[in-house]
Amino acid sequence: MLPIKNALAYVWRKKIKSLIIFFILLAISTLTLGSIAVKNATDAASKETFKNITSSFSMQINREVNPGTPRGAGNLKGEDIDTISKVVGISGYVKRMNIVADLIDHQLVEMPDGDQQLSEDRKQKFGRAIMATGINDSSKDDKFTAGTFKLVEGRHINKNDKNVALIHKDFAEKNKLKVGDTINIKSNTYDYDNVRKANKTTKVTVIGIFDGKNKGGVSSPQELYENTFITDLETTKTLQGSTDKNAIYQDATFFVNGSQDIDKVMAKVKEISSIDWEAYTLVKSTSNFPALQSSINGIYGVTGNLLIGTLIFGAIVLTLVLFLWINGRRKEMGIMLSMGISKTKIFFQFITEVLFVSIFSFIGAYFAGSAVSKVMGNSILKQVTSGIAEKLAREGKSANLGGGAEVDGFNKTLTSLNVHVSPDDMTKVVIFGLAIIIVSVLIASITLLSKQPKDLLMGDNSK
Numbered sequence: 001m002l003p004i005k006n007a008l009a010y011v012w013r014k015k016i017k018s019l020i021i022f023f024i025l026l027a028i029s030t031l032t033l034g035s036i037a038v039k040n041a042t043d044a045a046s047k048e049t050f051k052n053i054t055s056s057f058s059m060q061i062n063r064e065v066n067p068g069t070p071r072g073a074g075n076l077k078g079e080d081i082d083t084i085s086k087v088v089g090i091s092g093y094v095k096r097m098n099i100v101a102d103l104i105d106h107q108l109v110e111m112p113d114g115d116q117q118l119s120e121d122r123k124q125k126f127g128r129a130i131m132a133t134g135i136n137d138s139s140k141d142d143k144f145t146a147g148t149f150k151l152v153e154g155r156h157i158n159k160n161d162k163n164v165a166l167i168h169k170d171f172a173e174k175n176k177l178k179v180g181d182t183i184n185i186k187s188n189t190y191d192y193d194n195v196r197k198a199n200k201t202t203k204v205t206v207i208g209i210f211d212g213k214n215k216g217g218v219s220s221p222q223e224l225y226e227n228t229f230i231t232d233l234e235t236t237k238t239l240q241g242s243t244d245k246n247a248i249y250q251d252a253t254f255f256v257n258g259s260q261d262i263d264k265v266m267a268k269v270k271e272i273s274s275i276d277w278e279a280y281t282l283v284k285s286t287s288n289f290p291a292l293q294s295s296i297n298g299i300y301g302v303t304g305n306l307l308i309g310t311l312i313f314g315a316i317v318l319t320l321v322l323f324l325w326i327n328g329r330r331k332e333m334g335i336m337l338s339m340g341i342s343k344t345k346i347f348f349q350f351i352t353e354v355l356f357v358s359i360f361s362f363i364g365a366y367f368a369g370s371a372v373s374k375v376m377g378n379s380i381l382k383q384v385t386s387g388i389a390e391k392l393a394r395e396g397k398s399a400n401l402g403g404g405a406e407v408d409g410f411n412k413t414l415t416s417l418n419v420h421v422s423p424d425d426m427t428k429v430v431i432f433g434l435a436i437i438i439v440s441v442l443i444a445s446i447t448l449l450s451k452q453p454k455d456l457l458m459g460d461n462s463k
Contacts, residue, residue, distance in 0.1 A: 017325055021357045022364075024321060025433065028314035029365030030372050033421060033429045035307040037373035038380060040425065041417040042299045056285045057266055058253045059084065066279040070192035073098050074250040080275050081252045087268050089260035094141065095252040097134040097236040100126070100191040100222065101229070104184040104201070106175045109168070109226035111218070122220075125190040129222045132185070132229040133250075134236030138166060140253065141230070142285070143212070149225070154179040154208030157232055165204040166230040169211045181206050185229070187239045198241025204231060253285065295381075299417075302380050315436045322444035326350060333448055334456030343449045350441050358437060362430055369421045369429075377419035 012018075059081070061074050068075050076095070085093045108128065135141055139156040143149040157164055167177065177183070186201040187194060212225050221227055237247050254269075256262045266282050326333075336346055448456065 018357050020321060021318075021325075021354060022361050024314065024318050025354075025358050025361035025437075026364050026368075028310060028318070028436065029361055029429050029433055030368050031310040031314075032307060032432055033365050033369035033425055034373035034376040035303045035310065036425045036428055037369065037419050037421050038377045038417065039300065039303045039307075040422070041377055041419040042296060042303070045417055046296050055262065056253050056255045057262060058251050058283050058285055060251045060281055060283055062279055062281045069248065070195065071100075073193060074248070076249040076252055076280065078244060078247050078249065080280070081249065083272060083274060084252070084254060084269050087265065087272075089257055089265040089268070091255050091257045092137075092140075093252055093254045094135055094137045095233070096141070096250040097233055097240070097247065098250045099132050099134070099193065099236050099240050100129050100188045101132045101185045101239050102188050103128045103130060104186060106171075106177075106183060108221045109170050109174055109224055111221055111224065126188070126220065126222060129188055129191075130185070130227045130229055131222050132165075132231050132236055132239070134231050134233040136233055138208075138230050140255070142253070144210075149210045149212040152209055152211050154206070156208060157230065161207070161232040162234045163202060163204050164207045164232055165235070166208040166210050167206055168226045168228060169209050170226040172206070172209050177206055179206055179209065185239070187241070194240060196241035198239060200238050200241065202235060202238050204229075204235055299380055302383065306376075306380075311432060311436060315440055318436060319440040319443050322350075322354070322440050326445050326448060330448060330456045334453045337453040337456070347441070347445060347449060350445055351438065354437050354441060355434075358433060362426070362433065365429060366421065366426050369426075373419045373421055377417040381417055 059076060061068050061076070066075070078095075081093065081095050084090070108130070133141075135157060136159040137157065138144065139151075141149075144151065144156075151166070152169060154166070157166065165183065167183070172178065182203050182205050184201060184203050187198045189197060189199055210230070214223070214225050218224055233247075237243065240247070242248070256265050262284065266284075269282060270277060333346060337343070
């Protein structure tokens with residue numbers, strides 16, 4: 001009990017030195033706790049964000065050799081999509097068809113600030129044009145799973161629906177529309193992709209209303225999400241004058257059973273010889289969100305570097321302080337050794353002294369860590385995401401993604417972190433802290449403990 005008793009007495013007697021150690025350990029513990037909490041929050045955000053994305057892959061055109069449709073959209077064949085859907089491990093799929101259609105009785109939502117610089121020729125051809133996306137299951141569309149769109153009223157489109165549509169909230173408000181109302185739309189005969197020169201008119205029933213804003217740049221009213229219709233595939237086929245046999249699709253997303261390895265399933269798909277794999281490519285759905293992945297990886301990188309830096313820098317500072325502290329106790333150490341007290345007990349006393357101080361540091365870090373970790377999380381998130389979206393938006397434009405949801409997916413980043421401190425986090429901090437304390441005390445005392453009592457007593461006795 002003598003080392004513990006002496007340790008308590010020394011800590012109480014040397015209050016200023018103890019306070020210095022306290023604040024050093026408090027800073028180390030708080031920053032370590034914050035780093036761990038931010039990393040855990042990033043883990044949770046990553047899992048939540050990608051839970052609907054990671055188990056799927058998409059089939060897209062290979063733009064290096066396949067220019068797509070006359071408008072540059074995808075030109076996937078329905079028969080190829082059906083063939084892939086039969087591969088073992090695939091649980092389902094969605095396929096999309098993008099067309100340009102015209103409103104008959106309703107008005108477009110205008111560009112922000114009235115910035116609608118269309119030539120007279122384009123006004124005549126596309127002045128009433130909307131973008132319509134036909135899909136067999138709108139709930140699994142990338143725009144909804146990624147959070148770009150959010151259904152605020154009604155229900156999603158399913159594979160059995162015909163002549164239905166989801167419309168934007170602002171479009172509904174402008175035209176005084178509600179769920180259950182009908183809208184007349186017709187083929188746009190000037191659309192480059194309307195190769196059959198279809199001139200059909202159809203009526204769709206509004207079954208749902210969604211919300212969402214463009215994050216990429218748009219050049220015309222029809223590119224606004226407000227002027228986007230999501231319909232069933234039968235509607236888009238009708239307006240394009242196509243059938244099941246000759247219809248072409250923008251892309252297709254395939255969902256993999258949870259028990260299956262997505263990479264192995266994709267490898268099986270690529271073995272299908274009837275598909276021209278020079279013209280098409282398979283892409284993991286996570287790859288469609290590079291900014292999101294970059295922001296997550298960036299946060300991991302910053303928190304990891306901060307954690308390592310804190311531990312190393314903290315250990316160095318603590319070692320230096322303890323070295324000065326212990327070096328000032330040469331005479332005390334010499335007397336204790338002369339009295340027959342072992343070097344092990346002396347070392348244990350030094351450890352005990354720092355541990356007494358560390359208890360209060362750990363308690364302080366636990367209470368301070370919650371507030372500090374939230375500030376750290378917001379600061380790191382802002383730092384990491386700054387510039388990512390802008391950079392990838394430029395890349396998206398260079399890839400001819402336009403102003404639609406693909407650009408939005410390209411630019412999507414983590415927007416918030418739910419940072420909180422847990423007992424498990426604190427346990428890790430205590431383990432790291434104890435390791436630093438032991439190493440620092442060992443380094444600071446090993447030189448003096450290796451000396452003989454007379455060498456210590458004859459040395460510098462200053463404190």
